[in-house]
Amino acid sequence: MAYETIIVKISDHVCVITLNRPSALNALNSQLVEELGDAVTDAENNHKVRCMVITGSEKAFAAGADITEMADKSFVEVVAKDLFGSSMMPVQNAKKPIIAAVSGYALGGGCELAMMCDFIICAENAKFGQPEINLGVIAGIGGTQRLTRFVGKSKAMDMLLTGRFMDAEEAERVGLVSRVVPEKMLMEVTLEVAVKIAEKSQISVKSAKEAVNRSFETTLAEGLLFERRVFHSMFATEDQKEGMSAFLEKRDPQFRDK
Ligand code: HXC
Numbered sequence: 001m002a003y004e005t006i007i008v009k010i011s012d013h014v015c016v017i018t019l020n021r022p023s024a025l026n027a028l029n030s031q032l033v034e035e036l037g038d039a040v041t042d043a044e045n046n047h048k049v050r051c052m053v054i055t056g057s058e059k060a061f062a063a064g065a066d067i068t069e070m071a072d073k074s075f076v077e078v079v080a081k082d083l084f085g086s087s088m089m090p091v092q093n094a095k096k097p098i099i100a101a102v103s104g105y106a107l108g109g110g111c112e113l114a115m116m117c118d119f120i121i122c123a124e125n126a127k128f129g130q131p132e133i134n135l136g137v138i139a140g141i142g143g144t145q146r147l148t149r150f151v152g153k154s155k156a157m158d159m160l161l162t163g164r165f166m167d168a169e170e171a172e173r174v175g176l177v178s179r180v181v182p183e184k185m186l187m188e189v190t191l192e193v194a195v196k197i198a199e200k201s202q203i204s205v206k207s208a209k210e211a212v213n214r215s216f217e218t219t220l221a222e223g224l225l226f227e228r229r230v231f232h233s234m235f236a237t238e239d240q241k242e243g244m245s246a247f248l249e250k251r252d253p254q255f256r257d258k
Helices: 030-045 075-081 086-092 109-116 131-135 143-151 153-162 168-173 183-198 202-214 220-236 238-248
Strands: 006-011 014-019 051-055 060-062 098-102 105-107 119-123 127-129 165-167 179-181
Touching: 006 030, 014 030, 014 183, 030 051, 030 086, 051 183, 060 098, 060 109, 086 109, 098 109, 098 183, 105 109, 109 127, 109 143, 119 168, 119 183, 131 153, 143 153, 165 168, 168 179, 179 183, 202 220, 202 238, 220 238
Parallel strands: 014 051, 051 098, 060 105, 098 119, 105 127, 119 179
Antiparallel strands: 006 014, 127 165
């Protein structure tokens, strides 16, 4: 499909979606959000894709929702359109894993998009923030909820109430990102990680993702039961037999997603 605000490339079973509105630091306008949703849906439906990566430019992952597009909207319009509601569902509901590779600014909706992915790898120049407070609004794509779960109440309040940016070192220290790498290495490292995930059984990968996400929605007892039942169910798969046989036979497993 021909996109104007993103670039999509698939290789080694990894679909890399690059946000590409450099003149606005990849601000999320309606066209970009729609194209991103379409690209993620396509990747979900493409059996060749086993992992996705969402990234931006060296200067900006995304500097937030597009303020130019939002500024004049009325309350009735944003409610009627469910602004950033259903349009973000393809990313939020993806079953395949999505890694956010963040360089530069990930602000407002950009930070929220990164947090909507399964985990974040960032470059040393990354800056995360929820500066919506400076615009007379608040985060609206999960910032108050996901950031709090990532970094705890104190840091989340600090970020959301002051609008300050968090650098890469702090982001790793507080658990917002899984790894920090030099800028030039960001895509190389992220692709290595994505390819590693793509080599696993898709059944295990999707199940692990589902179980981790369940932990945010339920009690510990229910979550543990869910995990155990999913674990049990895997003994019905060929990939469980293959994975364990391969270990015992001291060879690499050949997973077939069955
Ligand atoms: C529209 C944006 C933009 C945005 C940057 N630009 N961010 N346009 N929406 N969110 C545009 C600028 O207007 C400018 O366009 C160009 O990108 C380059 O930006 P500069 O400001 O000149 O760059 P710089 O001085 O390096 O500063 C970078 C920056 C700053 C610190 C990231 O651009 C900034 O503060 N941006 C806004 C960040 C923000 O408030 N995000 C939250 C948005 S609200 P021109 O044409 O002048 O060159 C949000 C709500 C989500 O995300 C929830 C919705 C429901």
